[in-house]
Amino acid sequence: MSDNPLQVTDWTPSDELRPVGNTVLVVVDIQGGGLENPYPGNNPALTYMPGREVRNPKAVELVTAFRARQVPVIFIQEVHKPSLIDIGRELDGSEGPHCIEGEQRTELHPGLEPRPEEYLIRKRRYSAFFGTELDLLLRGYKAETVILIGGMTDVCIHYTAVDAHQLDYHFRTVSDLVVGSGQELHDAALRAMKYLQRDSLVSSTAVYDWLETVSIKETA
Numbered sequence: 001m002s003d004n005p006l007q008v009t010d011w012t013p014s015d016e017l018r019p020v021g022n023t024v025l026v027v028v029d030i031q032g033g034g035l036e037n038p039y040p041g042n043n044p045a046l047t048y049m050p051g052r053e054v055r056n057p058k059a060v061e062l063v064t065a066f067r068a069r070q071v072p073v074i075f076i077q078e079v080h081k082p083s084l085i086d087i088g089r090e091l092d093g094s095e096g097p098h099c100i101e102g103e104q105r106t107e108l109h110p111g112l113e114p115r116p117e118e119y120l121i122r123k124r125r126y127s128a129f130f131g132t133e134l135d136l137l138l139r140g141y142k143a144e145t146v147i148l149i150g151g152m153t154d155v156c157i158h159y160t161a162v163d164a165h166q167l168d169y170h171f172r173t174v175s176d177l178v179v180g181s182g183q184e185l186h187d188a189a190l191r192a193m194k195y196l197q198r199d200s201l202v203s204s205t206a207v208y209d210w211l212e213t214v215s216i217k218e219t220a
Contacts, residue, residue, distance in 0.1 A: 011187075011194040013175040013201040017210040020170045021144030025066045028076045028128055028150030028157055030059050030109045031099065038105035048152065049186055052179045059149055059177055060111035062204065067115075069214040072141050075120045076128040077108055078156065086124045094181070126156045129163035138169065145170040147207065153180035154189035165196045172202050 032038040036053070066073050078099040080087045091097070099106045114120045121132050128134050138146065146169050148157055157178050164171040173193055180186025193200045 011191045011201060013203040013206070014199065015203055015206050015209075017172060017202045017206040018199055019145035019147075019172065019210070022142045023145045023147060024072045024074055024138055024141050024143045025063070025147045025149070026074050026076060026128060026134075026160070027059065027063060027112060028148060028160055029078050029099075029152075030056060030112055030150045031077060031106055032056070032109055033104035033107035034110045035105050049180050049183050052151070055177055055179050056109045057111075058204065059109070062149065062174075062177065062207065063112060065208060065211050069211050070217050071211070071214060072143075073114075073118055074134065074137060075108065075112060075114045075118065076134075076150070076156075076160075077106075077120060077122050078124075078126075079106060079122045080124065088125065090126070127159040127163045128156065129160060129167065135167055143169070145172060147171075148173045149177040151179045153178040154185035155181065158189040158192060161193050161200070162196065171197060171200055173200055174204050174207055175201050176204050
């Protein structure tokens with residue numbers, strides 16, 4: 001154990017999900033359009049740590065479970081015009097042009113298409129809150145807790161979690177259903193989230209166990 005109380009040394013995800021108030025699942029940027037390798041070769045636009053191909057079908061299963069329990073799901077999709085007029089400073093770092101409108105690899109992963117009553121938010125920046133209606137929708141759902149899955153852990157998940165924190169939401173990142181740009185950066189982002197909220201990291205097992213306790217609302 002570290003002598004520095006500010007250093008997060010134990011960031012093992014909890015096997016118990018303890019949400020506060022109403023809860024919404026936010027599915028962040030699970031895209032690729034079903035392509036096995038959306039960015040082949042040495043394209044520097046997007047790189048992922050191993051596990052993305054395993055995470056995607058598991059994300060579909062979790063969304064199905066949330067729908068079965070009538071817990072709201074909001075889908076996030078990063079999209080940019082081919083002109084890149086809306087991409088801002090995202091080209092100043094490691095990423096090249098990415099998430100271009102009209103390309104198959106920009107589309108959501110098959111099985112994650114929103115239903116008519118669900119919301120799809122198209123964003124132009126890494127955070128799902130920045131310049132979008134996400135906060136408005138969460139307030140409409142009277143949500144206090146957001147559950148995050150998707151990618152990348154060290155980019156869009158991290159920045160969305162930070163904004164959720166600053167907007168006074170409780171956030172819970174499902175650590176085995178997020179994938180980073182690399183293992184080291186993935187781990188560092190999880191530690192950073194745990195630093196912000198002590199209960200922020202949970203396992204998918206914890207989420208499924210919690211869903212079993214959710215009462216299904218009766219419809220007239």
